[in-house]
Structure formats: structure tokens, C-alpha cells
Amino acid sequence: MYRYTLCLIRKADQWLLLNRQKQPAMGMWNGVGGKIEAGESPADSVIRETFEETGLTIPDVQFAGTILLRAEETAGIYLFLADLPSDQQLTTPFATREGILDWKRLDWILEPDNIGVISNLKAYLPRVLEQTTLQQHTFEYDGHRLLDYHVVPLEQEIR
Template sequence: MDRSEKTVLTNMCMIYDDDGNVLVQDRRDSDWGGITFPGGHVEKGESFTDAVIREVYEETGLTIETPQICGIKQWPEDDGSRYIVLFYKTSHFAGELKSSEEGEVYWTKLSRLKDLPLARGMELMLRVFLEDEVGEYYIYEEDGEWKHVLK
């Protein structure tokens, strides 16, 4: 029995400071726009950690250190593949903040984040980033209806 499946691997990173701020990105994407955290695709042969460090640098100009995996989001795609987003967080960063073609990046208070125009699903993703008892955001289809579950 073949247990392999085609998978798309991506990442997202919550970067925070000691003053209650988080770094957000206002994505310029017609399919998935709004406020989110920086991140992107894992390249073939690249480690997950190297990928999140690279993606954060490309999208923000910051070099992060010691990103800690804190959760996962996954869902099935129409072609039968699985889309996986590995969630990381870190407070260790250096460099000069700069936006990219992906979107504008800026610091905001974590307490204010839910008042911003979040990207679709970001409110549930925040629970994975912030609540230790929640480690997975799983989306699946049942009887023609999409279900969103936190585990």
C-alpha cells in the first residue's frame, strides 16, 4: 500500500518583541490578501528551518534566529495533494525592516491584531500561534461543506 502523497510545504513566522508587538504583512494577493505573518514555500531539498529564515528575510529584510515550530495548518487541494503550512515563532531578529513585492510589513500591537483586516483564516491561525493547547488547524471537506477544526 502506497502511503505517499503529493504535498506542498510552506511556512509562516510570527516575529515578536518584548513590548507586545508583532510583525505583520499586508499581503498583495488577489487570492489570499490581508494581514498575516511573513512566510512562503519550502524549496526542494531545503530544510524547514532554513526555508522560514530565507522567506522571512526575503519578505521583511530581517534575519531571524532560533525559530521554534509551534503548530501546523493543512488542507486538501483540488488535485488531491495536501497543502501544509508549518508555523514558527521567534523573538530573535536583526536587520532593517523593508517591505517586498509580497506586501507591506510593519509592527503592530498583538492586542490590536484582531481589529485589522486579517487574511482569510488568520483569526483561527492566531490561536495556533498563541495558545499552547492548540497545535493544528485542519481544513477538510465533508458532505460538500468545508470544515475548519482546531486540534
């Protein structure tokens, strides 16, 4: 079982991202999430973490695969997608204890010259949005330098 979750929340053609004010990935735009607590399922964890980091109650999350980050230590992440419920609003930019939240368009996120978005998000997000089967996205790093990225099908869905 992996220790972390990540949620990418969509509102129409925009995605809610967090510019982190602390490590890991300080100063980079990424989704919201965090550590899975004892007794939590990955889905329960990502719903709790999303509320803690954004104030949003996301009742339904869709498991979208896993991310494996291999560097000096290996970290595994359960990835989820969610749509902002129609009865909720979040006006941004909005500062939280974790960083700054803001809605970003997909073309902004994926812009090759945009160095402020965490590199692995730019690599896996297009595949996740196009996928017909769940996938594991594996990234090999030397420090912060990406050495390799590959994708394999996942055997089963995680909840």
C-alpha cells in the same frame, strides 16, 4: 511533507504582518513565509523566506504546529514563531515586493470587526500562544468561506 512555511515575528507586544499585494490572500494581513525549496528543511525555508520578505535575519525560530487549508486544493503550512533579535530593527510601515510590512498589536489582530486580517490567523493565533503541546490546525473552505475549523495534537516536532 508540506510545501509552505509561515513565520510570525514578535517584538515586545507587537507582531510583524505583511499586507500581501498578490494572491493568495491579496490585501490581507498575515505572517511572512513561502514555498519550501528542494533540499530545505521547513526551519531553513522559513528563515530564508523571512529574510527575503523582510530583510531580517532570524537565527532562531520555534516550530509552533501546522496549518492545513482544505478547499479545491489542499495546502499544508509549517508554522513558526520568532522573536525579533535585539540587535535588529525594522521601522514600519515598510513596502517590499511582497506587500507592506507593519507591526500590529495582538488586540488589533484579533479584533472581531477587523476584516483585513486573514481569518485563519485570527482563529489559530490565540491557541498557538496558549498551547502546551503542538497542534495541527485544519480549516475547511468553500471558496473563501470558512466552513469548519478543528485542532488535533501533533505527533512529533518538525525542524
